[in-house]
Amino acid sequence: MKSHKVTKSQSHMKSIRAIIIFSFIVYSLWLIASPAEAAERFFEIKAKKFSYTPNIITVNRGDAVKIRLLSEDVHHGFFLDGYGIKTSAHPGMEGSLKFIADKPGRYTFRCSVTCGEFHPYMVGYLVVGPNSRFWLFAAIVLVIGIGSIITLNRVKKTNG
Amino acid sequence: MADKLFGLIDLNWRFELTKLKLIRNLFKSRWFPLLAIILNLFVFVIILISGLIGGFSAGNYNFGIMIVWILWWVMLMFILVPIFSRAWCLMCPFPVFSDWLQRGALFVVTGLKLKGLGLKWPKALKNMWVMNILFLVTTFFSGFFTVRPLATFILLGGIILLAFLIGLVFEKRSFCLYVCPVSGFQGLYSQFAMAEVRRKDPEICKNHKVKTCYVGNECGYGCPWMLTPFNFTKNTYCGMCLECFKSCPHDNMAFNLRPPGVDLLIDEKRGLDEAWKAFIMLGIAMVFFLTMQGPWGFLKDWVRGASLKGYLTFISLHTAFSLLIVPAIFFFFSYLSKSFSGAKEVSLKKIFTNFSYTLVPLGLGVWIAFSVGIVLPNGSYILHIISDPFAWGWNLFGTRSVPWTPVFTGALGYLQGAVLVLFYLFSLAYGTRLSKQTYPTEEQAKRGWIPILIFLTLATLAFLWLYIG
Numbered sequence: 001m002k003s004h005k006v007t008k009s010q011s012h013m014k015s016i017r018a019i020i021i022f023s024f025i026v027y028s029l030w031l032i033a034s035p036a037e038a039a040e041r042f043f044e045i046k047a048k049k050f051s052y053t054p055n056i057i058t059v060n061r062g063d064a065v066k067i068r069l070l071s072e073d074v075h076h077g078f079f080l081d082g083y084g085i086k087t088s089a090h091p092g093m094e095g096s097l098k099f100i101a102d103k104p105g106r107y108t109f110r111c112s113v114t115c116g117e118f119h120p121y122m123v124g125y126l127v128v129g130p131n132s133r134f135w136l137f138a139a140i141v142l143v144i145g146i147g148s149i150i151t152l153n154r155v156k157k158t159n160g
Numbered sequence: 161m162a163d164k165l166f167g168l169i170d171l172n173w174r175f176e177l178t179k180l181k182l183i184r185n186l187f188k189s190r191w192f193p194l195l196a197i198i199l200n201l202f203v204f205v206i207i208l209i210s211g212l213i214g215g216f217s218a219g220n221y222n223f224g225i226m227i228v229w230i231l232w233w234v235m236l237m238f239i240l241v242p243i244f245s246r247a248w249c250l251m252c253p254f255p256v257f258s259d260w261l262q263r264g265a266l267f268v269v270t271g272l273k274l275k276g277l278g279l280k281w282p283k284a285l286k287n288m289w290v291m292n293i294l295f296l297v298t299t300f301f302s303g304f305f306t307v308r309p310l311a312t313f314i315l316l317g318g319i320i321l322l323a324f325l326i327g328l329v330f331e332k333r334s335f336c337l338y339v340c341p342v343s344g345f346q347g348l349y350s351q352f353a354m355a356e357v358r359r360k361d362p363e364i365c366k367n368h369k370v371k372t373c374y375v376g377n378e379c380g381y382g383c384p385w386m387l388t389p390f391n392f393t394k395n396t397y398c399g400m401c402l403e404c405f406k407s408c409p410h411d412n413m414a415f416n417l418r419p420p421g422v423d424l425l426i427d428e429k430r431g432l433d434e435a436w437k438a439f440i441m442l443g444i445a446m447v448f449f450l451t452m453q454g455p456w457g458f459l460k461d462w463v464r465g466a467s468l469k470g471y472l473t474f475i476s477l478h479t480a481f482s483l484l485i486v487p488a489i490f491f492f493f494s495y496l497s498k499s500f501s502g503a504k505e506v507s508l509k510k511i512f513t514n515f516s517y518t519l520v521p522l523g524l525g526v527w528i529a530f531s532v533g534i535v536l537p538n539g540s541y542i543l544h545i546i547s548d549p550f551a552w553g554w555n556l557f558g559t560r561s562v563p564w565t566p567v568f569t570g571a572l573g574y575l576q577g578a579v580l581v582l583f584y585l586f587s588l589a590y591g592t593r594l595s596k597q598t599y600p601t602e603e604q605a606k607r608g609w610i611p612i613l614i615f616l617t618l619a620t621l622a623f624l625w626l627y628i629g
Contacts, residue, residue: 048457050457050460050464051455051456051457051460052455052457053457055455055456055457056455079566081537081566081569081570081572082569082570083570084570103570105573105628106573106628106629107570107573108453108537108569108572110537110566112564114218114220114221115218116218117217117218117219117307117308117464118303118307118460118464119218119220120219120220120307120537120538121307121451121452121453121460122460123453123454123455124455125455131628131629133573133574133577133628134573134577134624134625134628134629136577137577137578137580137581137624137628138621138624138625138629140581141580141581141584141617141620141621141624142617142621144581144584144585144588145588145613145614145616145617148588148592148613149610149613152592152606152609153606
């Protein structure tokens with residue numbers, strides 16, 4: 001009985017260690033993966049109650065990003081999560097932003113000027129590829145899933 | 161041999177908080193939770209007034225909207241439900257008026273005979289179905305009540321009125337037990353909670369012929385939730401009103417801390433109503449994310465009723481997705497589970513129902529991750545509205561001029577990813593155990609578990625992609 005208990009715990013600990021090591025390796029690979037050649041990217045984003053066009057912009061890590069914000073109705077803002085930068089635009093008076101997309105992942109940009117009842121939900125996405133955050137967590141989930149099946153089998157065999 | 165969660169935490173571990181004299185005395189006092197309810201009632205009066213005078217203005221600077229849909233919701237999902245079970249029900253002010261009417265008193269115990277018509281709730285509706293439908297219908301108006309103060313006023317006012325009317329006609333807390341839209345998901349997710357109300361020594365209850373926890377005595381009312389505290393086994397329907405602590409002459413009730421999720425293994429009253437609650441909650445989480453935190457403008461137009469056609473499309477798709485599509489996908493994987501296991505003698509309904517409880521941890525994680533995405537960008541509005549609750553230019557705490565400040569939104573993706581992974585782990589941990597409960601042999605359980613594991617993995621990946629992909 002005691003040996004079974006130890007075996008099960010050890011098996012769990014081994015699995016946890018394997019998951020941590022695997023995740024660390026995957027993440028490290030993503031981080032050191034050389035990004036596509038950095039380029040200058042320009043986006044003209046139109047804001048209108050309660051969405052942006054384009055609503056998703058995709059760049060590569062290291063790109064120099066320039067954004068021109070135009071409003072088609074009322075005063076709208078543009079705050080970029082993770083980068084902490086913002087601008088705003090009135091109809092006929094544009095706003096602009098420049099930054100280096102050096103943080104991989106998906107970041108939400110959101111209206112920073114109360115523009116109507118749906119203002120808190122007025123968002124768009126900046127995807128800085130490769131989206132290592134998503135792939136890291138997706139890899140962890142897959143490793144856990146596969147690992148749990150292997151662990152179950154191993155515990156059974158050890159007991160048997 | 162002790163069954164250990166992740167090989168680390170003994171599932172039978174309990175720490176009785178009511179061993180601490182201070183807590184026991186508090187739980188036995190008639191002032192508690194009444195004082196918490198009265199305090200809460202005061203906050204809700206401000207919420208209702210601010211909702212009424214806030215009219216159609218944008219909700220992000222409205223006291224009612226921010227307190228209810230940011231602070232309350234986040235407290236509920238982060239702390240109250242996952243840690244303290246149905247602690248919100250303990251302090252909820254909605255049924256206080258019907259309690260008052262039925263008892264004829266707020267504080268003292270007036271007698272065992274309650275006022276009002278005291279009709280029994282219809283037997284066919286003694287389940288979660290009414291709550292399921294009401295909660296789903298409530299979400300049809302999410303594009304109004306989460307942003308328009310008057311809509312929040314109407315919603316909350318309507319719930320309070322309904323609680324009162326049902327209290328007039330039906331016995332005790334029939335409203336809380338069978339109708340309240342907030343009650344159902346709390347009940348479902350409270351199975352994961354790290355706290356519980358349970359009796360201590362079963363022998364004492366067995367020898368106590370008059371079940372005062374059920375019928376009441378001069379110290380406390382009989383369980384207002386019409387349950388039998390002397391044999392509680394799971395949290396789902398216990399509203400934590402604490403009357404059983406007061407009415408037990410043997411001090412045999414306990415408030416325990418425990419490992420998260422142990423109720424999921426209690427095979428009692430499992431049913432399709434609770435299963436559907438789990439599906440509906442997953443469906444609503446996905447729809448809410450798409451409409452509130454997604455970048456698609458046409459979906460926002462649908463939800464806020466910019467056109468009748470769009471709004472009806474939203475309601476139809478939302479209902480079909482939450483009520484039919486999610487359960488249908490899960491049914492398919494349950495069918496695969498039965499086929500893989502080779503256990504012909506186990507009914508598909510049992511497989512479907514039992515494994516639906518694996519969605520409780522995952523669903524809770526999905527909602528916590530969703531709520532992180534709401535509170536971090538919008539939490540700073542609370543500093544403004546507590547200083548100026550009625551938008552009359554007050555500056556009660558000197559925080560009226562604090563600008564909108566998103567907090568840690570750069571780390572949002574990591575937080576949401578970590579929460580999803582953590583609760584996925586819990587779903588797997590309990591899923592393997594549920595599989596052993598469902599199938600007669602270990603080999604069948606192992607084989608039958610694989611399709612469900614695949615479903616949970618795909619569902620987690622889907623939410624990961626949605627939230628951070």
